[in-house]
Amino acid sequence: MKTLFIGGIKSGKSINAQKHILKNSITKPTYLATTEFVDAGxxxxxxxxxxxxxxxxxxxxxxxxxxxxxxxxxxxxxxECVSMWINNMFYHSFSLEDMKKELTKILELNQDIVFVLNDVGSGIIPDNKLSRDFIDASGKLSQLIASECDEVYHTIAGISTRIK
Amino acid sequence: MKTLFIGGIKSGKSINAQKHILKNSITKPTYLATTEFVDAGxxxxxxxxxxxxxxxxxxxxxxxxxxxxxxxxxxxxxxECVSMWINNMFYHSFSLEDMKKELTKILELNQDIVFVLNDVGSGIIPDNKLSRDFIDASGKLSQLIASECDEVYHTIAGISTRIK
Amino acid sequence: MKTLFIGGIKSGKSINAQKHILKNSITKPTYLATTEFVDAGxxxxxxxxxxxxxxxxxxxxxxxxxxxxxxxxxxxxxxECVSMWINNMFYHSFSLEDMKKELTKILELNQDIVFVLNDVGSGIIPDNKLSRDFIDASGKLSQLIASECDEVYHTIAGISTRIK
Structure with missing residues (x-):
């Protein structure tokens, strides 16, 4: 069973994804933290x-x-979360194809996985190329993940609405 | 009865919130304008x-x-609207805690209140700290408000969909 | 029959709009490409x-x-797409009123039309006026189109949810 929680910054998607996996797991779930770069914020x-x-x-x-x-x-x-992983992959010069391959392998695993992803594409198109490339990659990979997930939830103001 | 209308810039959330409160009020409702700073735009x-x-x-x-x-x-x-109020509170150096306290008191009132709030968190993460802080505050406070509201509506292209 | 597909950048709205019109057309549909300015990207x-x-x-x-x-x-x-058309109209100094008139005439036609539009208003309010004007126009025109459409779909992560 695979599930995607997508939503904007501070929409509450992470908390709701945690509640979701805890409610649906009979064993203690694993929190896979993808953060690499850490500043004070x-x-x-x-x-x-x-x-x-x-x-x-x-x-x-x-x-x-x-x-x-x-x-x-x-x-x-x-x-937690796919967006940070995309960011890291960009930083280390991996291509979108590399990311697609890695995610495709994950999506073929017969395991329970909950993905958390930032929706970053509903603002004005930014004027710097890196941001545009990130939005493109994020959008394409979110489509890839959602197409293979059994359930997809969109979160706004802490409310997760199932859209698939 | 408390209600939240959330949506992007020029999504139609304000007009729909007005229609909603007018339809559901037996007395003339109050329009609480929070705007402090006024330029030509x-x-x-x-x-x-x-x-x-x-x-x-x-x-x-x-x-x-x-x-x-x-x-x-x-x-x-x-x-009309919470986002402008957050903006003013930031400008006058109030903290997120101050904002939470003020909103919590409001949410405990036994009155009919309709909140209008800008969804600002679904674009790329901005590179200036003030914008990020605003998005964080807006997201956290929208979660707080939504959790205490009886009804929450998300508006896109003038269409308000009830999500709670 | 008129239909609007709205969604963020790389949300999958275009692909889904294409599938939708192909599924519902008995004759070969026309793809009206509005792009005027072409760089490498x-x-x-x-x-x-x-x-x-x-x-x-x-x-x-x-x-x-x-x-x-x-x-x-x-x-x-x-x-495909209305957003690019708005962009072109801005570039050639047409006003929002001009855009409304053109769209109103289109919406009065007794034809099958599927509109694709970028949702650009759910990020932080940008600090340059042109972006703000674009967001305002996009929002107002999306409301105009949606109000006259029989069906409206919001797309996230490749999933189009009917909201009208």
Whole structure:
């Protein structure tokens, strides 16, 4: 069973994805943290995330090779988040094709996975190319993930509405 | 009864919120205008808003202390809009905690209130800190408001879809 | 029958709009391409669009006077996309009133038309006036189109949800 939670920044998608996986798991789920680069602002967000999830999860950290981590894991996995992973992959010069391949392998696994992804494409088209490339990649990969997920939830103001 | 209308810029959320409160009020509702700073562009928007609402509302203006205004008001109140109020609170150096406290007090009132709020978190993460802080505050406060509202509507292209 | 597909950048709205019009047309539909300005990045997008639609459509190109093109066309028309047309109209100094008039004439035609439009208003309010004006026009015109459409679909992560 695969599930996608998509929504804007601070829409509440992460909290709702956590509640969702906890409610649906009979074993302790794994929290796969993809964050690689940490500044003060990030640290604060991460600490808030950690505080939110308490002891309910086992936490693993991997910024790039997430397929390996998920494949060797027996429990349901919360990928938090795909957007940060895309960011890391860009930074390390991986191509969109590389990202598609990695995600396709993950989507073929017979495991319970919940993906969290930032919706970044509903603002004005930005004037710098890197942002545009990121939006394009994020959009295409979100379509790829959603097409293989059993359930997709869109979150606004803390309310997750099932759209698939 | 508390209601939230959330949506992007020029999505039609304000017009629909006005129609909603007018349809559901037996007394003349109050239009609580939170705008503090007015330049030529804002003036034009405000005039368009005023023209839209005609004589259907009694208008009160308060950029910051909205709890006091709402509490001492007997009629249903349309808060137009929460985003501008957040903006004013930021400008006057109030903290997110201050904003949460003010909103929490409002949400505990036994009155009919319709909140209008801009969805600002579905674009690319902006590179300036003030914008990021605003998005964070807006997202957290929209979650707070939505959690206490009986009905929440998301508006796109003038169409308000109930999501709670 | 008139239909609007709205969604963010790379949300999948174009592909879904194409599938929708192909499924509902008994004659070969017309693909009305509104793109006027083409740089390398645009060229790549356009080629991807062309590859996606194959021989299923007859393609016509018109960046500005789309009413004339649609009126003289007998087959269902996919307007791809309204956002690019707004952009062109801005560039050539047409006013929002001009755009409203052109669209109103189109919406009064007794023809099958599918409109594709970018949702650009759910990010932070941009600090340059041209972007704000574009968002305002896009929002107002999307309301105009949606109000006259029989069906409106919002697309996220490749999933189009009917909202009207």
């Amino acid at each position: 990030m640290k604060e967000r991460i600490d808030a995330h950690i505080e939110n999830r308490g002891d309910d999860f086992e936490t693993l950290e991997e910024p790039l090779k997430i397929y390996e981590v998920i494949k060797t894991n027996k429990n349901p996995v919360l990928v | 804002m003036k034009e928007r405000i005039d368009a808003h005023i023209e839209n609402r005609g004589d259907d509302f009694e208008t009160l203006e308060e950029p910051l202390k909205i709890y006091e205004v709402i509490k001492t008001n007997k009629n249903p109140v349309l808060v | 645009m060229k790549e997008r356009i080629d991807a669009h062309i590859e996606n639609r194959g021989d299923d459509f007859e393609t016509l190109e018109e960046p500005l006077k789309i009413y004339e093109v649609i009126k003289t066309n007998k087959n269902p028309v996919l307007v």
